Amino acid sequence: MKFDVLTLFPEMFEQLNMSIIGRAREKKLIEVNLVNIRDFSKDKHKKVDDTPYGGGAGMVMRPDVVYEAYKSINKENAKVIYMSPQGKKLNQKKVEELAKQEHIIILCGHYEGIDQRVIDKIVDEEISIGDYVLTGGELPAMVLIDAVSRYSDGVIAKESREEESFANNMLEYPQYTRPEIFEGVKVPEVLLSGHHKNIDKWREEEALKITKRKRPDILNT
Numbered sequence: 001m002k003f004d005v006l007t008l009f010p011e012m013f014e015q016l017n018m019s020i021i022g023r024a025r026e027k028k029l030i031e032v033n034l035v036n037i038r039d040f041s042k043d044k045h046k047k048v049d050d051t052p053y054g055g056g057a058g059m060v061m062r063p064d065v066v067y068e069a070y071k072s073i074n075k076e077n078a079k080v081i082y083m084s085p086q087g088k089k090l091n092q093k094k095v096e097e098l099a100k101q102e103h104i105i106i107l108c109g110h111y112e113g114i115d116q117r118v119i120d121k122i123v124d125e126e127i128s129i130g131d132y133v134l135t136g137g138e139l140p141a142m143v144l145i146d147a148v149s150r151y152s153d154g155v156i157a158k159e160s161r162e163e164e165s166f167a168n169n170m171l172e173y174p175q176y177t178r179p180e181i182f183e184g185v186k187v188p189e190v191l192l193s194g195h196h197k198n199i200d201k202w203r204e205e206e207a208l209k210i211t212k213r214k215r216p217d218i219l220n221t
């Protein structure tokens with residue numbers, strides 16, 4: 001899976017050098033290429049934004065600079081996603097769908113956003129990470145890259161994905177590890193039994209209970 005990210009703040013993506021995603025990049029299981037939109041400004045001060053036509057607060061990213069940055073990318077088999085609070089809300093189903101793509105180009109806005117003309121010209125889909133407004137699309141882009149990368153072969157064990165929350169319209173059962181007794185509370189006996197059939201049954205029942213209690217809305221969706 002390959003991601004090209006169009007951003008004004010590539011340094012924010014340092015996070016993607018760490019932990020599971022960092023290792024996946026090192027092993028070339030996924031590729032994340034950061035394109036600094038500012039490098040494509042023809043202005044001598046490298047300006048990338050301007051005041052909005054019609055007046056109003058804040059600055060708008062210029063369409064010509066964003067378009068030049070976009071044109072620099074090899075777009076073979078790519079889907080272009082604009083991270084936007086106005087987009088379709090990201091959920092696990094959408095993540096699974098995006099994981100089938102070979103190549104995703106992610107456009108990150110900043111300030112008041114991006115001139116609509118370049119959005120209309122290059123974007124295939126707008127995706128939001130929730131009904132709130134952030135200062136930029138960089139954190140949402142990292143959320144999307146992290147969630148989608150987990151579906152690339154070798155990044156995490158396939159079994160982890162199959163049992164975790166949102167798989168089969170359920171939340172995951174509770175997890176326990178050592179010590180066997182913590183602050184006087186013992187690990188559920190069945191998990192120490194070594195009886196796999198009983199463990200599976202207990203986990204299924206717990207997952208159902210938890211889903212009914214915390215997220216009844218996802219059951220049977």
Ligand SMILES: C[S@@+](CC[C@H](N)C(=O)[O-])C[C@H]1O[C@@H](n2cnc3c(N)ncnc32)[C@H](O)[C@@H]1O
Binds near residue numbers: 129134
């Ligand atoms: C301050 S926001 C612009 C909001 C825009 N003026 C509006 O009201 O719809 C700046 C940038 O942050 C990103 N952004 C903010 N909230 C987001 C969210 N919930 N999901 C995805 N991207 C978001 C987008 O890329 C957006 O262009």
